[in-house]
Amino acid sequence: MKFKKAAILLAAAGLVVSACGDDKKEADTSTTKAASGGTVDCKPVKAGVLSVITSLPGPNFWGSGEEDPDKVKSGIEYDLATKVAEKCGLKMEFKNQPFDAIVAGQVDAKSYDIIFSQVTITEERAKVVDFSVGYFKADQGIIVKDGTEVKSWDDLKKMKVGVQASTTAEYYLTSGDVPGWKLDGVKTFPDLASAYAALDAGTIDTVMIDTAINLGQTKQMKGFSVPAQFKTGEEYGAIYGKDNGKKAIFDPILKGLVDDGTVNGLIAKYLGGDPSKVPFVDVPSS
Amino acid sequence: MALLELREVTKAFGDNQVLRGIDLDVEIHQVVTLIGASGSGKSTVLRCINALEDIDGGVIRLDGDRVSGRGVDVDALRREVGIVFQSYNLFPHMTVLQNITLAPTRILGVSSDQANGQALALLERIGLADKAREYPDRLSGGQQQRVAIVRALAMQPRLLLLDEITSALDPELVAEVLNIVRDLADQGMTMILATHEMGFAREVSSKVCFLHQGVIHEEGPPEQIFGDPQQERTRAFLQRIVEAGRL
Amino acid sequence: MSELVAPGLPAPQRVGRVLTYRKAAIASLLFPFTGVLALHRSLRASKLAKQGEVEAARIEGEKARDWVWYSVGIGLLVYLIAFFVLLLLANNAGVTRVFMSWKHLGNAKAWSSMLKGFWINVQTFLWAEAFVLVWALVVAVVRMLPGKACGPIRGLATAYVDVFRAFPAILVVYMIGFGLPKANVPLLNDLSEMQYSIIALTLVYGAYVSEVYRAGIQSIHWSQTAAARSLGLSNGQTMRFVVVPQAVRRVIPPLVNDFIGLQKDTAIIGFIGVQDAVARARFYNNSKGTLAGYTIAAILFFVVSVPLTRWFEWMQNRQRSRVEGGRH
Secondary structure: OHHHHHHHHHHHHHHHHHHOOOOOOOOOEEEOOOOOOOOOOOOOOEOOEEEEEEOOOEOOOEOOOOOOHHHOOOOHHHHHHHHHHHHHOOEEEEEEOOHHHHHOOOOOHHHOOEEOOOOEOOHHHHOOOEEEEEEEEOOEEEEEEOOOOOOOHHHHHOOOEEEEOOOHHHHHHHOOOOOOOOOOOOEEEOOHHHHHHHHHHOOOOEEEEEHHHHHHHHHHOOOEEEEEEEOOOOEEEEEEOOOOOHHHHHHHHHHHHHHOOHHHHHHHHHHOOOHHHOOEOOOOOO | OOOEEEEEEEEEEOOEEEEEEEEEEEOOOOEEEEEEOOOOOHHHHHHHHOOOOOOOEEEEEEOOEEOOOOOOOHHHHHHHEEEEOOOOOOOOOOOHHHHHHHHHHHHOOOOHHHHHHHHHHHHHHOOOHHHOOOOHHHOOHHHHHHHHHHHHHOOOOOEEEEEOOOOOOOHHHHHHHHHHHHHHHHOOOEEEEEOOOHHHHHHHOOEEEEEEOOEEEEEEOHHHHHHOOOOHHHHHHHHHHHHOOOO | OHHHOOOOOOHHHHHHOOOOHHHHHHHHHHOHHHHHHHHHHHHHHHHHHHOOOHHHHHHHHHHHHHHHHHHHHHHHHHHHHHHHHHHHHHHHHHHHHHHHOHHHHOOHHHHHHHHHHHHHHHHHHHHHHHHHHHHHHHHHHHHOOOOHHHHHHHHHHHHHHHHHHHOOHHHHHHHHHHHHHHHOOOOOOOOOHHHHHHHHHHHHHHHHHHHHHHHHHHHOOHHHHHHHHHOOOOHHHHHHHHHHHHHHHHOHHHHHHHHHHHHHHHHHHHHHOOOOHHHHHHHHHHHHOOOHHHHHHHHHHHHHHHHHHHHHHHHHHHHHHHHOHHHO
16 A cells, blocks of 8 residues: 555656646747847747757857756857847747757758758758758868877778767768768767767777867867868758748848858857868878 | 256366266255365365356256356356355455455445444454454464455355365364354355365254265265265265274 | 484584685685684684584684675675776776766756756656556556457557567657657647657556566466455456555565666657756766766766665565564
């Protein structure tokens, strides 16, 4: 009998506890202050608000060193989204969704206006989502201990390379679909923090990810630098629901912010380095 | 018409044909004792009567109404036919009182006050009222068996089956259980006993049936069976019982 | 008849058996600090035996044996602690730096963010556990319905158990979290991620726990069912009042086990976007370039899980001493 009582107590506790404040959509949301003077009618899915989705964590793109994801108020894409919202005369609100779902086009198009989540534009992905114009160059860079020389692809072949799961780097290096890029013994990590930790511990020699992200990491990891990057010609794009008309509305705004240097300014501000200054190393053609 | 009629009842467990055609009548207020070797089918007969086992052939009737075979409401049957087992089978997670009142409250809809009152009265009569709130495994074997009898009686059955109820008891505890059975017989409770207690059977039975190889080999009043058995097998069985010092 | 009675050991042998030389010797080799005491006592015991003081020798021998066990226990503990200390100091305190630096463990904001997330884990497992306890019992009882007529529904229940034990919980969470909204089932297509997680975890753990219940129910001797049915109780009443109460008491240890497992598995809900403790730990780690966030999350899980286990065991012991009378 005692056990039954305990079970009922627990269930009751859960009921009481959950009855207070279990909102419909539990994924976190944050809002910016209302902006005034918007010039474009952006037809948001939720009135007065630009509904943005991202996949946390996205260090330096969403947040700059906060402990609490609810307190994110800065970052490249955060600021970019806010500026887009301003042009629409809307507040910016963002929610968290898993990265896998985002790139598979599985996020309900009626629940957001635009997605910013450091997503690389690829043909495969474009089949299931609509991409915006590119706003960020996604060539792949490598981070190494100071003094390590990487002047050619052969130098890279001698190193133990780590990548993050579901990224361009992982795809290029492991799939064999991209001529010349295939490497053996590449280690995949579930998130960047683990990859960088492995680098710090010495179990891998380098991490390959978008050059700007690696540059940002050198601010945190003393004694490391980004000596080389490899051209993929790829870019980040924002995501819209397939064929729902948002592209026509938001692309001009986004393009404007790229052309007028806003985006570059944000990159400099949060990543503290200019990715275009990192030397390119050629990838063999096969 | 007898209260209980068994006609040509057969029952097999796999290859083992335990009952090969049982014919038995039990009149109201009668005390019928089944004796026989282990495996002769005594327990099986009792378990077929209250439908714990399905019979393969033949028919069982209670008050002229068929109670064996398909379509019978066995729960209703069991309200009228109580059974007490060799290993008492009290519910260990309930107190003595709860054991007794469970069925009356849940099946007969008796209020728990009334059920408790009746249970305590019954416990008084067997001298176990002070154990009402104890759990079964604080009681001795004899006490547990007496509670088991009371539990069956609480449903006020018309027929009580007693399946070797003293076989698992220490000898000094057997008497207190038999006393209750004797009282019940005096009060007119219709009972069928399967037992090895020949002396007791002789004292309390209206009719004794000797089971051998799945049939009732001989039946008759106790004076006949124990004093002057007609059949050879009956004599041989009783002879062995006497040698074992139990008669 | 006389062959049935064994000759027995000669008396000197009976004394010798308590001298436990060898065990003491091993103890003193592996666990020098206390093993020496064991060896010392066993030597004294043999000396006393040689002097003919049998009683004293036996007592010393038993003390020697006791000290062997103490040595093993204390010795293992000391070795374990030493191992961990070495681990933490190795590689220039690499493990400590990455997982346990005070900069992060002492960061109150980290804890407050993680606690917010952990609250979600707690709610999820409280709800899921309440549902699982009930749902699994339903499944177990259905699987045990008697008779040919119930064959199909028993089959359904068995299929459910097989299917949901086949998939890793995280895949089920994904499928439910993303599949249900798409299926457009009314009532089920607009729930929060946490609610989908609860459904998914209930389905997965319901399958495991129903097997635990089933084992418990089957372990209740048929004579209990026979007695209950013989009183006229229906199958359902028998289950409800006689079999299940006894069965549940019997399987409390594995139930607690599964409950603890469920608590941990709430960590996977981060994969469908819920910002629980582990997801927030990942955010913190990526934000600050460390792995200490995981340590904080781990501590939170530990702090809840261990007292709960102890509490359940305590309650069960009380239960047992009440029902089983003089046995304890």
